[in-house]
Amino acid sequence: MGLYKKWCKSTKEKDKRKHYWTYVERDGGRDEICDVLAETIRSHYDRLERIAEDVNRLGYKVASEILRAAMPQTVKGRSGDLGEILATEFVEEEVGLRVPVRRLRYKDGRNMAMRGDDFIGAGYDNKGEKLWLLKGEAKSNKVLGKATVTSARNVLNRDNGRCTPDSLLFVANRLLESNDPDDNELGRSLRDEVGVKSLHADRIDHMLFTVSGNGPHPSLKEDLDAAGTNRDHYAVNIHVQDHQNFIATIYMKAEDLGDD
Template sequence: MDLYIRWCDANKARKKRKYYWTYVEKDGGREEIWDNLIEAIRSHYDRLERIAEDVDRLGYKVASTILSEAMPQTKKGRSGDLGEILATELVEEEIGLRVPVRRLRYKDGRNMAMRGDDFIGAGYGGKEEKLWLLKGEAKSNKVLGKATVNGARKVLNRDSGRCTPDSLLFVANRLLESSDPKDNELGRSLRDEVGVKSLRADRIDHMLFTVSGNGPHASLKTDLEAASTDRDQYVVNIHVKDHQDFIAAIFEEAEELGDD
């Protein structure tokens, strides 16, 4: 979908296996990607073809009601979900791993945060094309600060830096339910990893993803400097000045399917 390249100017710094990426909206960038972003948000709560089927059967108004029942209504819930959505889109666009399961489709309650890893990137890489994972933690704050950054790093470091077994198994089982043989293959690899835990640290990368109104807080660089060097470490910030208004507007429009 190439959201980020059209939406933001990026500043990317790298030192060995440590990546520090900051993004600032381009003039006119938001308008350029708005419709695509709306579609992406909807797709994280339901399959687009299923939404289209609702429209065909029930009309736009009822289909909008069905979609909105899956989407959070609180400021906190919307902010948290947006962080996960934007992180997922960035991983697939900029890193090339899949985030193969849209977790938000499986929430227990639309205003509740899901437990486990915020997002897991998965694929095959290296000379031998073996399983490669990315464990991610996403934060969305009007004002990003040190406490939030430190808390996110603690979560990434849990379980010896590995993806939590329950999160990995959740993704694996959804893939094994797919009719796509490639999904099944990846699901089998993930399920095996839950049992054998054979992946070394250098094949389980970490990403601390943030979107905030105050831009990249100094603690992000400090965090990256202190992070372990046995895996790829990504620290990312998306600076959206009108953070709260942006979230309100994007969800309001995402819920309203319209008739165009």
């Protein structure tokens, strides 16, 4: 069972190509996924095998310091990063597309937001032939409001609704550096798409992913209702009532590798 199924109860509404999904924490769900989520957070900043090597060579305390150096230390930085982490895991678990590159491993400043699309899902159609993309914006707020939703929609609509070329090329090049032939094949497809722009809108889905303390603001549904019908649209909210305390607690756990 995946992270979200253990953690949350969901309500899913669908109207043609529009998906409105809301999630609230189950009783005891947070405790059940706490260790898994902490490890997941670590994996978005570095490979777990590399962290394990640090532990073996230097011990838990020093390895924790190395990991902490990659993680944001500001409230805003942690909130933004956690939004992207949860969105990435969500796409792979609930939508079934890959988010093939963990962007946060490539940040040039741990408290700085990365430029470009927040997350890109990629895969192929049911026949395994045609490339399929998902362009996503992730927002993590103590209080979600209309201004945030409108800003995210404006970003999704940029570049005629396509993934930005620099974001797509970044993902493509990381995949082409892999030793996995499947990664190389997907990377080649993405790199080609940067040049030929052959994908129609109906194969570039959009997702507005939100995590908030106040739950889904009415503007999230209103924004979805106003969206076009030429692609799949996902509007998602994860309601975490003690939003900021949750972030502080889970990052503290993620940074602590233990002492035994």
